[in-house]
Amino acid sequence: MGDYVWFHDVSWHASYAVYFFVIGILAGLSFISFGSWRTPALRPLREKTAYASFVLLGLGGMLLIADLSQPMRFLNILNPAYLNFTSPLAWGALNIVAFSIASIVYILALRRRDEKNGQLLALITALLALGLPIYTGFDLTVHQSRPVWNTPIMPVLFVALAIASGSAVGALLAAGNTEAQKVLREYMLWSAGAVAVMLVSIMGTTNYGGSAAELTFMIMTTGTMGLLFIGVGFLGGSVAPALMLFAPMGKSQGVVLVSALLILAGSAALRYVLLMAPQQLQTLY
Amino acid sequence: MSEGSKVSAGGGKKRYAMVVDTRRCIGCMACQVACKAEYDTPLGVNRTWVPYKVVGKYPNVKKQFLPRLCNHCEDPPCVRNCPVEATFVVEDGGFVLQRYERCIGCRSCMAACPYNARFMLPSHRTYTPITNVVDKCTFCFHRVTQNLVPACVQTCIGRSRVFGDLNDPNSEVSYLVAKNATQVLRPEEGTKPHVFYIGADRNTTEFGRDAYQKREVMELERSAFKSHFKI
Ligand code: SF4
Numbered sequence: 001m002g003d004y005v006w007f008h009d010v011s012w013h014a015s016y017a018v019y020f021f022v023i024g025i026l027a028g029l030s031f032i033s034f035g036s037w038r039t040p041a042l043r044p045l046r047e048k049t050a051y052a053s054f055v056l057l058g059l060g061g062m063l064l065i066a067d068l069s070q071p072m073r074f075l076n077i078l079n080p081a082y083l084n085f086t087s088p089l090a091w092g093a094l095n096i097v098a099f100s101i102a103s104i105v106y107i108l109a110l111r112r113r114d115e116k117n118g119q120l121l122a123l124i125t126a127l128l129a130l131g132l133p134i135y136t137g138f139d140l141t142v143h144q145s146r147p148v149w150n151t152p153i154m155p156v157l158f159v160a161l162a163i164a165s166g167s168a169v170g171a172l173l174a175a176g177n178t179e180a181q182k183v184l185r186e187y188m189l190w191s192a193g194a195v196a197v198m199l200v201s202i203m204g205t206t207n208y209g210g211s212a213a214e215l216t217f218m219i220m221t222t223g224t225m226g227l228l229f230i231g232v233g234f235l236g237g238s239v240a241p242a243l244m245l246f247a248p249m250g251k252s253q254g255v256v257l258v259s260a261l262l263i264l265a266g267s268a269a270l271r272y273v274l275l276m277a278p279q280q281l282q283t284l285y
Numbered sequence: 286m287s288e289g290s291k292v293s294a295g296g297g298k299k300r301y302a303m304v305v306d307t308r309r310c311i312g313c314m315a316c317q318v319a320c321k322a323e324y325d326t327p328l329g330v331n332r333t334w335v336p337y338k339v340v341g342k343y344p345n346v347k348k349q350f351l352p353r354l355c356n357h358c359e360d361p362p363c364v365r366n367c368p369v370e371a372t373f374v375v376e377d378g379g380f381v382l383q384r385y386e387r388c389i390g391c392r393s394c395m396a397a398c399p400y401n402a403r404f405m406l407p408s409h410r411t412y413t414p415i416t417n418v419v420d421k422c423t424f425c426f427h428r429v430t431q432n433l434v435p436a437c438v439q440t441c442i443g444r445s446r447v448f449g450d451l452n453d454p455n456s457e458v459s460y461l462v463a464k465n466a467t468q469v470l471r472p473e474e475g476t477k478p479h480v481f482y483i484g485a486d487r488n489t490t491e492f493g494r495d496a497y498q499k500r501e502v503m504e505l506e507r508s509a510f511k512s513h514f515k516i
Pocket residue numbers: 354355356357358361362363364381397398399400401402403421476
């Protein structure tokens with residue numbers, strides 16, 4: 001009774017989670033485009049995934065800039081006189097620019113049907129794409145006072161989510177192509193399984209991690225957040241598709257497509273909860 | 286903010302710190318008001334604030350106050366995380382300050398600060414064009430460099446807040462820190478805060494019972510609290 005609590009705002013809002021989601025998909029699509037040089041079954045997806053990844057990059061970039069409260073100053077982040085290399089955001093900005101350039105050069109090579117340089121450019125683009133989920137993971141990991149964020153698993157989890165959601169979009173793009181879907185089924189199966197395992201370990205360490213971590217666990221697993229995290233993200237978006245794809249009927253096209261949709265819904269929900277839930281408790285400090 | 290202003294007159298560097306003696310705080314919130322007046326801080330955000338908890342059981346009850354502000358940390362995660370060095374440490378004095386004209390508003394520093402010391406300025410303000418960037422307590426850099434104490438310290442009627450140079454063995458803060466048991470907030474975060482509390486109560490330094498509410502309840506309260514933003 002009569003306590004005076006000052007409520008603070010969360011720092012990052014849901015639009016940032018949408019950005020994480022988009023960045024994950026585009027990274028996953030770049031992996032598939034590179035994979036098409038190694039795995040003939042993925043060949044029909046080579047151009048499609050490269051173009052889709054580039055379009056999503058434009059969308060992600062716009063989301064990121066619009067999320068700044070000073071959007072017109074986004075160039076400050078690329079000003080060498082300002083860059084602060086202890087911030088993962090600075091590395092992220094450089095990574096995005098490098099990825100954009102590599103993507104353009106790669107798409108030009110694809111349009112010229114330049115088989116000689118194409119594979120190397122695909123590799124460079126995919127490696128830079130790998131940096132995107134890693135940097136977004138570090139974006140959260142470096143905040144020492146935030147439970148869940150401040151765990152070494154975040155960048156790895158974001159890479160797994162990128163593979164899962166990218167492969168899911170790839171599977172949708174490859175609808176009707178059973179050969180490609182067979183390969184993408186494997187990608188989805190193992191990445192969704194890996195996501196589920198990492199979520200279990202996050203839940204375990206958070207639930208037994210001291211008062212702030214335990215309270216964050218409570219926020220993540222109850223109410224609407226709980227429904228999104230446990231229901232949509234963990235059970236619906238990683239455990240269920242992993243089981244469905246593993247089961248004997250997992251190779252059928254219907255199951256692959258349903259799993260892809262589940263993975264996409266789940267990875268969007270997970271991005272939202274992983275971003276928002278660990279910020280809630282801090283607002284009360 | 287003029288970064289060139291000289292802080293120390295002599296050769297040695299200063300390290301400013303604040304001591305908050307919570308036994309002397311009467312919860313008048315004059316510091317909060319003085320700070321608001323000094324900076325025209327908008328509604329809904331504060332550079333300093335004085336939360337309190339009622340502790341004990343009737344008839345043995347007490348209000349515990351905990352004046353809060355930026356801790357001007359020795360190892361500030363906000364500075365480490367700013368991608369454009371819009372927030373920085375003034376080596377001589379230890380102030381953690383903002384370059385408003387450089388800040389891109391990514392709010393990384395807000396996420397990094399374990400103390401909620403930072404906030405986003407609204408897009409409309411009456412007396413100053415500084416909007417849509419992150420702001421925080423400056424330890425009244427502009428006053429301290431003119432040999433004045435911060436506005437909150439000046440106005441503190443209980444003399445709960447004391448400000449001075451920790452590197453000067455004759456300063457009052459040095460004396461208070463040496464002679465009293467002091468606490469800093471969330472020392473486990475490794476930030477090395479430079480606001481030292483005497484007699485801080487764990488009811489106010491730990492996450493309170495509000496944290497055990499469901500998120501929906503917290504959200505409801507928070508949106509009611511922030512409703513003036515919509516006016
Ligand atoms: S209290 Fe927060 S804003 Fe102030 S210096 Fe420390 S980390 Fe930065």
